[in-house]
Amino acid sequence: MTDTAMARPQSMTASPSGRGALVIGASSGIGAALAGELARRGYTVALVARRGDMLSRLRDQFNQSTGDIRVRIYAHDVRDYDAVPELLEQIVSDLGGQRLEMVVYTAGIMPEGEMGAWPFEEERAMIETNTIGAIRWLGLAADILRAQGRGTLVGVSSVAGERGRRGNGVYQASKAALTTWLESLRYRLKDSGVRVTTIKPGYVATPLTTGLNLPRRMVISADDAARRIVTAAERGRAVVYVPGYWRPIMWIIRHLPAFLMVRLPL
Numbered sequence: 001m002t003d004t005a006m007a008r009p010q011s012m013t014a015s016p017s018g019r020g021a022l023v024i025g026a027s028s029g030i031g032a033a034l035a036g037e038l039a040r041r042g043y044t045v046a047l048v049a050r051r052g053d054m055l056s057r058l059r060d061q062f063n064q065s066t067g068d069i070r071v072r073i074y075a076h077d078v079r080d081y082d083a084v085p086e087l088l089e090q091i092v093s094d095l096g097g098q099r100l101e102m103v104v105y106t107a108g109i110m111p112e113g114e115m116g117a118w119p120f121e122e123e124r125a126m127i128e129t130n131t132i133g134a135i136r137w138l139g140l141a142a143d144i145l146r147a148q149g150r151g152t153l154v155g156v157s158s159v160a161g162e163r164g165r166r167g168n169g170v171y172q173a174s175k176a177a178l179t180t181w182l183e184s185l186r187y188r189l190k191d192s193g194v195r196v197t198t199i200k201p202g203y204v205a206t207p208l209t210t211g212l213n214l215p216r217r218m219v220i221s222a223d224d225a226a227r228r229i230v231t232a233a234e235r236g237r238a239v240v241y242v243p244g245y246w247r248p249i250m251w252i253i254r255h256l257p258a259f260l261m262v263r264l265p266l
């Protein structure tokens, strides 16, 4: 079922602030928490992901808690690149009087692999979902925001993109490519009124990290991550580590020589 089909009969009432936001990858984890955070801050929010049932639950929950039709949902696979122009147009049209102020791409996958190896299909899916989907969605959204002369594009990358390590190399590469592309987009949109925010989370408790043996003291909740991400985006920050203590940690990791990297159990 497409979102548009799910949502078309409803019309969105104007939120007090008149601001619209779009979250791609919004059915669970950080994306679902971002949807709630944006709705609470007065945005009218469009949610995109594959699992329509999860999106429906979130829509009902957020619309009930705000007492308004603040959230609308669209079932979509980000790897269906050809469908994006029409769907984005539909979302903007459904926003009605609300200006699209913030577009967050947080869709991502990180398959566990078997015995430290990943089938090629899984590796391809990571690049397609984590990187090409972002280029497609944020690239098209950039045109809309540039035409209106304002707005913020947000890409959820990862600290994992900063260095090649022994682990899931294609996940790391997908995030490295995303980070570099977002940097390029920021320079391209300079003076257009459109800001580009790159988010680099560390460890966040979500379905993506369930089952991983992470240092508990360094794991934050999805709600905490969402608050930090929306605040950073509203302030127009360029590159944000979530939480901020990852900045010095990653500075050190980026500067470690290869002979040390190869010895680390990372």
Ligand SMILES: NC(=O)c1ccc[n+]([C@@H]2O[C@H](COP(=O)([O-])OP(=O)(O)OC[C@H]3O[C@@H](n4cnc5c(N)ncnc54)[C@H](OP(=O)(O)O)[C@@H]3O)[C@@H](O)[C@H]2O)c1
Residues within 6 Å of the ligand: 024, 025, 026, 027, 028, 029, 030, 031, 032, 048, 049, 050, 051, 052, 054, 076, 077, 078, 079, 106, 107, 108, 109, 110, 129, 130, 156, 157, 158, 159, 200, 201, 202, 203, 204, 205, 206, 207, 208, 209
């Ligand atoms: N959790 C962490 O510690 C952590 C750390 C650094 C970076 N990140 C990044 O944060 C982002 C969000 O991850 P999360 O931790 O919140 O994990 P999550 O709960 O698994 O959320 C991933 C989201 O991406 C969506 N998605 C995946 N494949 C999709 C596809 N083909 N089409 C449309 N949507 C798709 C999922 O929705 P559907 O399955 O319904 O499609 C889901 O809403 C990811 O980009 C991840 O790499 C997470």
